[in-house]
Amino acid sequence: MTASTPQTMGQQFGRRSWAEPWKIKMVEPISLKSRAERQQAIEEAGFNTFLLRSEDVYIDLLTDSGTSAMSDRQWAGLMLGDEAYAGSRNFYNLVEAIQTYYGYQYIVPTHQGRGAEHLISQALIKPGDTIPGNMYFTTTRLHQELAGGTFVDVIIDEAHDPASTHPFKGNVNLDKLAAVIKKVGADKIPYVSLAGTVNMAGGQPVSMANVRALRNLCDRYGIKIYLDATRMAENAFFIREREEGYADKPIAAILKEFCGYTDGAWMSAKKDHLVNIGGWLAVNDPDVYDSARNMVVIYEGLHTYGGMSGRDMEALAIGIGEAVQDDHMAARIGQVRYLGELLVDWGIPIVQPVGGHAIFLDAKRIYEHIPQAEFPAQTLAAELYLDSGIRAMERGVVSAGRDPATGDHRYPKLELVRLTIPRRVYTQAHMDVTAEAVKAVYDNRLQTRGMKMVYEPKYLRFFQARFARL
Numbered sequence: 264m265t266a267s268t269p270q271t272m273g274q275q276f277g278r279r280s281w282a283e284p285w286k287i288k289m290v291e292p293i294s295l296k297s298r299a300e301r302q303q304a305i306e307e308a309g310f311n312t313f314l315l316r317s318e319d320v321y322i323d324l325l326t327d328s329g330t331s332a333m334s335d336r337q338w339a340g341l342m343l344g345d346e347a348y349a350g351s352r353n354f355y356n357l358v359e360a361i362q363t364y365y366g367y368q369y370i371v372p373t374h375q376g377r378g379a380e381h382l383i384s385q386a387l388i389k390p391g392d393t394i395p396g397n398m399y400f401t402t403t404r405l406h407q408e409l410a411g412g413t414f415v416d417v418i419i420d421e422a423h424d425p426a427s428t429h430p431f432k433g434n435v436n437l438d439k440l441a442a443v444i445k446k447v448g449a450d451k452i453p454y455v456s457l458a459g460t461v462n463m464a465g466g467q468p469v470s471m472a473n474v475r476a477l478r479n480l481c482d483r484y485g486i487k488i489y490l491d492a493t494r495m496a497e498n499a500f501f502i503r504e505r506e507e508g509y510a511d512k513p514i515a516a517i518l519k520e521f522c523g524y525t526d527g528a529w530m531s532a533k534k535d536h537l538v539n540i541g542g543w544l545a546v547n548d549p550d551v552y553d554s555a556r557n558m559v560v561i562y563e564g565l566h567t568y569g570g571m572s573g574r575d576m577e578a579l580a581i582g583i584g585e586a587v588q589d590d591h592m593a594a595r596i597g598q599v600r601y602l603g604e605l606l607v608d609w610g611i612p613i614v615q616p617v618g619g620h621a622i623f624l625d626a627k628r629i630y631e632h633i634p635q636a637e638f639p640a641q642t643l644a645a646e647l648y649l650d651s652g653i654r655a656m657e658r659g660v661v662s663a664g665r666d667p668a669t670g671d672h673r674y675p676k677l678e679l680v681r682l683t684i685p686r687r688v689y690t691q692a693h694m695d696v697t698a699e700a701v702k703a704v705y706d707n708r709l710q711t712r713g714m715k716m717v718y719e720p721k722y723l724r725f726f727q728a729r730f731a732r733l
């Protein structure tokens with residue numbers, strides 16, 4: 264008799280459900296505050312979900328960053344922390360895990376992703392340089408600008424169209440890149456900034472064929488490629504699912520092949536790697552390593568901890584191996600899709616196809632009567648919290664910030680609200696409750712008015728800006 268799998272058991276009943284490859288060992292109580300309490304909380308937060316207190320939130324879909332549940336093995340790893348100032352054994356475990364799964368040679372640990380973005384930007388960018396990339400990310404672009412560079416978007420056009428169902432909306436448009444090289448000259452391009460499952464496009468993947476072609480083009484001009492590997496394990500899942508020749512390859516092998524086309528990577532380990540804090544920079548060029556390792560001691564900590572404790576590095580080293588397990592990733596992305604399918608069935612406009620880490624509600628199409636200057640996505644995130652205590656994040660005009668040259672708002676084509684799913688944290692029932700809440704807000708859309716910004720910080724304004732109803 265052959266063993267049953269979830270699929271074969273499902274077939275008996277004419278269904279093919281999947282389930283998470285884990286069971287729950289510890290729980291954290293959550294509760295829903297009353298409508299009056301939520302009203303007060305969101306007003307005190309200036310209608311910015313970043314300024315809410317966590318205890319006022321019921322289901323927290325603000326971000327998948329640092330919000331994952333660690334495994335029993337990772338928790339056990341915390342007990343093995345070697346808290347020596349220099350040369351902690353956990354650092355060497357971390358280095359080995361990154362070399363094994365990503366294949367890069369030299370590793371600099373950092374406290375989180377933006378620490379690594381800072382180091383790589385300062386190490387490679389000179390004032391006046393241009394950095395082409397497959398759509399901006401907020402902190403990534405800011406570090407490139409602070410180093411004196413200018414980011415230029417070279418992602419395919421489909422990425423800016425929420426309705427396009429292109430399977431690899433994260434791809435670089437090589438013609439756009441060639442035009443940038445022609446315009447500014449290869450010597451003004453320190454590297455191409457390539458991201459896996461492009462966050463701001465809706466968690467959309469890059470294909471293996473695209474990174475291979477990108478490598479060829481860059482080699483012709485001597486241009487480097489550095490990868491934002493934050494959600495690259497998720498990207499590998501999509502390659503296996505959608506790209507010819509990869510259906511039978513493990514996610515781990517796809518990840519390593521992809522990284523092999525790049526010169527190095529920075530990582531926010533708070534996402535794919537299933538830890539609450541941590542990051543790293545990994546490179547193959549010994550000179551870049553030397554320069555980053557020299558800077559890390561100024562900004563993060565010694566080059567064998569970079570702002571993390573020994574126990575953090577141990578949990579991270581273990582998480583790297585867990586992140587590339589095929590059953591883990593199938594359940595992780597399966598849960599995101601489950602939520603997306605409920606919303607699509609109810610006719611609610613979301614970014615298609617559903618990406619890796621989140622559902623992105625299309626606030627432009629939901630609030631057609633609210634102009635972008637009145638912050639439709641910010642409004643939608645506030646309404647969702649009010650309705651149900653669910654916390655989401657604006658990813659539209661507020662996140663895009665101002666153009667440093669003109670001082671005007673940058674008006675991105677995508678005006679979105681991100682329902683970001685933490686890894687291994689919520690159940691299918693939480694997804695049902697979330698979908699029903701979005702539906703309630705959607706049904707009430709014509710009664711909703713936009714907002715004005717009443718406080719605006721200079722950098723990364725979405726984190727701390729305040730709003731009032733019009």
Ligand code: F0G
Binds near residue numbers: 375377491
């Ligand atoms: N790159 C990407 C693609 C990210 O999504 C993030 C963080 C970073 C870099 C910066 O890393 O937060 O560890 O300093 N994204 C979080 C989010 C904040 O909610 O998407 P960090």
